[in-house]
Amino acid sequence: MKKTFLKNKKNIQFLIIGLGLIGGSVAKRLSKNGFEVLAIDKNKSHLKYAKKSKIIVGSSEKTDSAKKLFVIIALPPKILFSNFDKYLDFFHKAEFITDCTSVKGSLLNKIVKNKLESKFILSHPIAGSEKSGFLNSNEDLFKDKISIISKHKGLAISTLQKCKEFWFELGSKTHNLDPKLHDKIFSLTSHLPHVVAFSLISLFSKRKTSEYKKFIGGGLKDFTRIAESDPAMWENIFSLNKINLLKDISEIEKEINKIKTFILQDNGDKLEKHLKKIKKTKESFNR
Amino acid sequence: MKKTFLKNKKNIQFLIIGLGLIGGSVAKRLSKNGFEVLAIDKNKSHLKYAKKSKIIVGSSEKTDSAKKLFVIIALPPKILFSNFDKYLDFFHKAEFITDCTSVKGSLLNKIVKNKLESKFILSHPIAGSEKSGFLNSNEDLFKDKISIISKHKGLAISTLQKCKEFWFELGSKTHNLDPKLHDKIFSLTSHLPHVVAFSLISLFSKRKTSEYKKFIGGGLKDFTRIAESDPAMWENIFSLNKINLLKDISEIEKEINKIKTFILQDNGDKLEKHLKKIKKTKESFNR
Numbered sequence: 189m190k191k192t193f194l195k196n197k198k199n200i201q202f203l204i205i206g207l208g209l210i211g212g213s214v215a216k217r218l219s220k221n222g223f224e225v226l227a228i229d230k231n232k233s234h235l236k237y238a239k240k241s242k243i244i245v246g247s248s249e250k251t252d253s254a255k256k257l258f259v260i261i262a263l264p265p266k267i268l269f270s271n272f273d274k275y276l277d278f279f280h281k282a283e284f285i286t287d288c289t290s291v292k293g294s295l296l297n298k299i300v301k302n303k304l305e306s307k308f309i310l311s312h313p314i315a316g317s318e319k320s321g322f323l324n325s326n327e328d329l330f331k332d333k334i335s336i337i338s339k340h341k342g343l344a345i346s347t348l349q350k351c352k353e354f355w356f357e358l359g360s361k362t363h364n365l366d367p368k369l370h371d372k373i374f375s376l377t378s379h380l381p382h383v384v385a386f387s388l389i390s391l392f393s394k395r396k397t398s399e400y401k402k403f404i405g406g407g408l409k410d411f412t413r414i415a416e417s418d419p420a421m422w423e424n425i426f427s428l429n430k431i432n433l434l435k436d437i438s439e440i441e442k443e444i445n446k447i448k449t450f451i452l453q454d455n456g457d458k459l460e461k462h463l464k465k466i467k468k469t470k471e472s473f474n475r
Numbered sequence: 476m477k478k479t480f481l482k483n484k485k486n487i488q489f490l491i492i493g494l495g496l497i498g499g500s501v502a503k504r505l506s507k508n509g510f511e512v513l514a515i516d517k518n519k520s521h522l523k524y525a526k527k528s529k530i531i532v533g534s535s536e537k538t539d540s541a542k543k544l545f546v547i548i549a550l551p552p553k554i555l556f557s558n559f560d561k562y563l564d565f566f567h568k569a570e571f572i573t574d575c576t577s578v579k580g581s582l583l584n585k586i587v588k589n590k591l592e593s594k595f596i597l598s599h600p601i602a603g604s605e606k607s608g609f610l611n612s613n614e615d616l617f618k619d620k621i622s623i624i625s626k627h628k629g630l631a632i633s634t635l636q637k638c639k640e641f642w643f644e645l646g647s648k649t650h651n652l653d654p655k656l657h658d659k660i661f662s663l664t665s666h667l668p669h670v671v672a673f674s675l676i677s678l679f680s681k682r683k684t685s686e687y688k689k690f691i692g693g694g695l696k697d698f699t700r701i702a703e704s705d706p707a708m709w710e711n712i713f714s715l716n717k718i719n720l721l722k723d724i725s726e727i728e729k730e731i732n733k734i735k736t737f738i739l740q741d742n743g744d745k746l747e748k749h750l751k752k753i754k755k756t757k758e759s760f761n762r
Contacts, residue, residue: 407701
């Protein structure tokens with residue numbers, strides 16, 4: 189990709205808000221690539237360590253009005269929401285702002301309300317992990333991943349280009365997706381599977397005996413990775429994508445009930461037919 | 476393991492009933508280890524191929540009353556049930572019989588009814604796969620896996636020893652588990668996760684658009700492996716473990732409803748607390 193906006197590294201400061209798994213990984217890659225990186229985080233020892241390791245040059249006091257400020261928000265969605273106004277000064281000074289959250293709709297309202305729609309673009313790197321926190325961050329987290337960019341009305345074309353260059357700098361491809369469709373898709377493909385996985389492990393905990401534990405390999409293990417995800421972040425996501433998610437939960441309840449009814453009625457033929465159809469859908473994923 | 480019953484290979488014939496993924500893999504390993512293997516299967520071309528490849532020496536016509544007959548049943552549970560009487564002659568002639576099914580309780584009733592409890596022992600190799608059929612079978616399927624053996628009243632001690640030697644011959648360790656507890660444990664750790672995975676993919680199929688398909692990596696992918704499992708076998712398993720499974724389905728419905736209610740009531744604190752507890756359970760799996 190031909191770089192336009194990220195060409196002159198000396199002229200740019202990146203300010204990362206939130207130095208967790210995502211923010212830490214962004215900071216590590218950018219500093220490695222020769223950019224000046226600043227970071228804000230409530231954990232002072234992480235900031236100190238990051239400065240000592242030359243991942244960042246300092247915190248917000250180091251912003252230099254002679255340079256272009258690129259703000260990357262890497263906070264869990266609800267924390268970003270409740271602290272949005274606190275960072276407004278930086279947002280207004282900034283040349284470019286993006287986030288990394290996995291719920292889009294309600295953030296867009298905040299952006300428009302604060303007249304930031306020209307330079308604030310919604311991003312969602314598909315690089316999450318059941319691991320969380322700065323200590324798990326790494327410079328290659330975004331390598332060969334996809335970052336979703338959600339364009340909206342009023343966005344400057346240059347902001348879109350900056351965002352593409354930013355994710356390219358981190359090693360990712362970008363993919364455009366409407367904010368509302370984004371939230372619908374992720375409700376089904378990510379948020380609902382998390383609800384289900386959390387529920388299965390919760391049920392399991394009620395029977396936890398050493399015997400049960402030995403046999404989780406027969407299916408349950410496939411669900412356990414995502415049930416280890418960060419509880420605070422997932423509470424945030426479930427709440428912020430409430431409308432889509434509640435709809436999807438109701439629909440999965442119906443699907444489970446369908447299989448339950450076939451079993452209850454000893455309707456083996458219909459059950460097998462139903463499972464066959466599902467297997468076909470699954471196989472189409474590989475195409 | 477010191478071999479007693481499988482020591483004299485010339486003196487033994489193995490008869491495999493059902494030459495699918497499991498039966499085919501048993502046959503391949505046993506013939507490779509120098510045993511004489513016979514097989515029964517409705518698919519004549521698989522039998523022909525297996526004979527040509529020296530995996531088996533023939534079918535049931537080759538049984539030799541001068542040799543000890545070891546019968547290994549590798550049929551889906553319902554097919555075993557409806558054809559049980561058809562194989563009674565072999566069972567009565569046999570020195571040893573075991574199955575490979577993942578539902579135990581109802582099979583035990585059949586065994587007792589036919590006075591086979593002394594030489595018929597229940598086995599369940601934890602070596603399933605989303606792949607099925609003879610073409611996916613391989614001689615190493617059981618290597619380093621666990622096979623569950625369910626002891627019952629009236630079982631001869633020598634039968635237990637034969638069963639251990641048999642699974643050891645295939646490369647597996649054995650683990651003893653009461654038949655009723657077996658069905659309860661596998662309802663939760665395997666059968667219920669399959670119900671849930673099938674349900675998720677079924678819901679997904681209703682929204683299948685090219686956009687949705689691109690983003691299954693965010694959680695849904697973890698569920699998709701088991702939704703590709705053999706529909707006929709899983710219909711069998713769901714039906715035969717009906718009582719345990721219906722109970723577990725009702726409980727997972729309650730668990731999903733619990734999260735749903737927290738979201739609906741905007742009860743973020745309780746939701747986060749609930750997810751934290753679940754994460755701890757999951758982490759205990761690794762210990």
